[in-house]
Amino acid sequence: MERSGRCVDALRPRLNPFRTERLDSLAYCSPETGRPLELAPLVDCFDALGRRAAVIGPEGSGKTTLLDALAPRLVARGLEVRRLRAAPGGGVLRGAEALDDPGPETVLFVDGLDRLPGAARRRVRRAARSAGGLLVTAHRPLRTLRVGRLGRLGTLTECATTPALLAALVARLSGASTPAAAPLPSAEDLHARHGGNLRTALLELYDLYAGR
Amino acid sequence: MTFIEIELDDGRTSFRPGEELAGSVLWDLSEGEPVASAEVRLVWFTRGRGDRDSGIVAAEELAGPQAVDRRLFRFTLPAGPYSVSGKLVSIVWAVEVVLEPGSRAARTEIVVSPTGREILLHSDQAAEVAEVAEAGESGKVGEELAEGEFWGPGKT
Numbered sequence: 001m002e003r004s005g006r007c008v009d010a011l012r013p014r015l016n017p018f019r020t021e022r023l024d025s026l027a028y029c030s031p032e033t034g035r036p037l038e039l040a041p042l043v044d045c046f047d048a049l050g051r052r053a054a055v056i057g058p059e060g061s062g063k064t065t066l067l068d069a070l071a072p073r074l075v076a077r078g079l080e081v082r083r084l085r086a087a088p089g090g091g092v093l094r095g096a097e098a099l100d101d102p103g104p105e106t107v108l109f110v111d112g113l114d115r116l117p118g119a120a121r122r123r124v125r126r127a128a129r130s131a132g133g134l135l136v137t138a139h140r141p142l143r144t145l146r147v148g149r150l151g152r153l154g155t156l157t158e159c160a161t162t163p164a165l166l167a168a169l170v171a172r173l174s175g176a177s178t179p180a181a182a183p184l185p186s187a188e189d190l191h192a193r194h195g196g197n198l199r200t201a202l203l204e205l206y207d208l209y210a211g212r
Numbered sequence: 213m214t215f216i217e218i219e220l221d222d223g224r225t226s227f228r229p230g231e232e233l234a235g236s237v238l239w240d241l242s243e244g245e246p247v248a249s250a251e252v253r254l255v256w257f258t259r260g261r262g263d264r265d266s267g268i269v270a271a272e273e274l275a276g277p278q279a280v281d282r283r284l285f286r287f288t289l290p291a292g293p294y295s296v297s298g299k300l301v302s303i304v305w306a307v308e309v310v311l312e313p314g315s316r317a318a319r320t321e322i323v324v325s326p327t328g329r330e331i332l333l334h335s336d337q338a339a340e341v342a343e344v345a346e347a348g349e350s351g352k353v354g355e356e357l358a359e360g361e362f363w364g365p366g367k368t
Contacts, residue, residue, distance in 0.1 A: 010336040013260025014302035020264055206261050210299045211336050 010211025017173045018206035023199065026169060028062055028069045031160050034168025042066075042157060043073050049154040051107060051133030054142050057159030060197030063137040066159065067109050070135070079107050079132065086112030086120075093120045099127040107133035114138040114145050121147055161196045163187040169198065170205065179208040214243050216318040218307055225321070226328040229291045233322070237274075237309040238282040241316065249312045250277035252285040256293060260301035277311065294325040298333040 013019055027036035046053055057063050064085075071081045082102065084095035093116060102108055110116075110124055113136040125148055128134045135156065136142075142151045167187035178184055184205070185193075194201040220235040227233055237252055251273050257266035269290055274283045287307075296303050308319040323330050 010299075010334065012297035012302050012330075012332070013258075013300060014297060014304050016260065019260050020262060021259060203261060210261075211334075212299050 011179075011209045013210065016206055016209050017175065018202050018209060022173055023202055024068075026065060026172075028066045029165055029168065031162045031165045034165045039069055039073055043070065043077075046070070046074075046133070046135065046156055049156065051135075052128070052153055053135055053156035054113070054153045055135065055137045055156050055159060056139070056141055057137070058139055058196060060194070060199035060201070061159035061161050062198065063159050064111055066157070067111060067135065067137065071109065074107055074133075079105055081107050081109055083109045083111065085110070086115035090115040091117060093123075096120070096123070099123055102127055102131035104130075104132040106131045107135065110134070110136040112137060113142070113147065113150065114140065118146075121150070125150055161191065161198050163191040166191050166198060166201055169202065173202070174205070174209075179205075179211070182208055184208070213240055215240055216309060216311065216316060218309060218318050218320040220307070220320065220322070226323045227289055228326055228328055229289055229294070229324060231289050232286060233289055233307065234284070234286040235307065236282055236284050237318070239309075239311065239316075239318075240280045241311065242279040244316070245313055247277040247279055247281070247311050250274040250281075250283070250309065252283070252307065252309045254287045254289070254305075255308055256303055256305050258301045259304055260298075262300065289324055292324075294331050295323040296325070296331040296333065302330075 011017075028039070029035055030037045055063050055066055067083070071083070074081050080103075082095070082098035084093055084098045087094055090112075098108065108124070108127060108131050113121065113124065116124070124134075124136075128150070134153070136150070136153065138145065141155065142153050145151060164187070170184070170187065174184075190201045190204065194204070216237070216239040218235060218237050220233070224233075233254070237250075239247075241247055251271050253268050253272075254270040255266060255268050258264055270287050272285050272287075274281075277283075285307075293303050295305055304321055305324045306319045306321045308317055310317045325331050
């Protein structure tokens with residue numbers, strides 16, 4: 001990722017190219033090419049799976065980003081998408097009210113199923129009976145988790161990251177600028193040190209640009 | 213032609229707490245869905261590392277919005293928070309207009325502080341001030357910068 005570009009002084013947070021709002025607006029990209037992925041095949045696959053499926057992948061691999069990208073596609077098809085997620089570190093379910101009386105046109109997005117406590121998972125299972133669809137994320141295949149019938153959900157996709165993907169995202173976010181504090185690490189080094197977690201890798205770059 | 217714009221009186225973008233902020237919003241949405249409602253808001257929000265926070269300090273509903281329209285607005289700026297940047301977070305002030313349906317919107321960022329300039333909490337950020345003032349609102353977020361340019365407040 002080393003590039004010759006203009007070196008900038010410590011950036012204010014509102015100008016930092018790796019600030020949260022920019023990371024949250026990244027498109028879901030192919031790990032092979034680093035380019036935004038065409039999502040129509042995934043939506044079709046979700047339909048083929050009876051609109052009940054799981055997105056599997058390690059931390060920072062893009063699972064939430066993919067859900068963010070799929071939601072408007074389903075809404076465009078006339079569906080209601082209700083989103084809920086496990087709190088960071090597990091435990092309390094955020095958006096639990098979304099589980100109240102879902103109808104056949106409602107698709108439940110449960111982000112972080114494997115981080116939910118048993119009672120919350122049972123609540124998800126009950127709500128899923130009447131909902132028109134269910135898409136969950138987890139860090140490992142559901143059949144390896146104690147999630148009851150939810151373990152039978154098919155896998156919509158497995159999210160993965162590569163140094164090439166990280167390099168593409170960094171280029172997209174940072175443009176031609178380089179931080180003053182230190183040269184940019186290579187994508188390979190950054191990817192390896194963060195175990196493929198794109199979010200923490202990009203936040204390291206936030207810190208570099210912020211002069212932290 | 214479709215547009216939504218905010219114009220601040222005298223082109224000012226820097227203010228002190230307690231001052232009046234006045235301007236106009238104008239739009240041409242004649243090619244889209246009819247405008248059902250329009251609201252101008254004085255807002256602040258955070259940008260940086262971690263969760264985002266925001267607040268709507270004041271809002272004016274614009275009665276009977278037309279597809280092509282121009283309306284005046286006026287807000288009195290509160291005592292705080294100030295426009296400030298540390299290492300982890302910036303507090304940013306803005307005027308925004310939101311038109312429904314479709315949440316069509318425009319936003320213009322301003323500075324609110326006792327000095328009329330953003331407050332920087334770290335000395336290594338000081339060098340940016342002059343450069344940003346020169347660059348102005350270039351809107352070049354995520355785009356390749358030309359020599360001598362710098363990230364400006366711009367639009368994101």
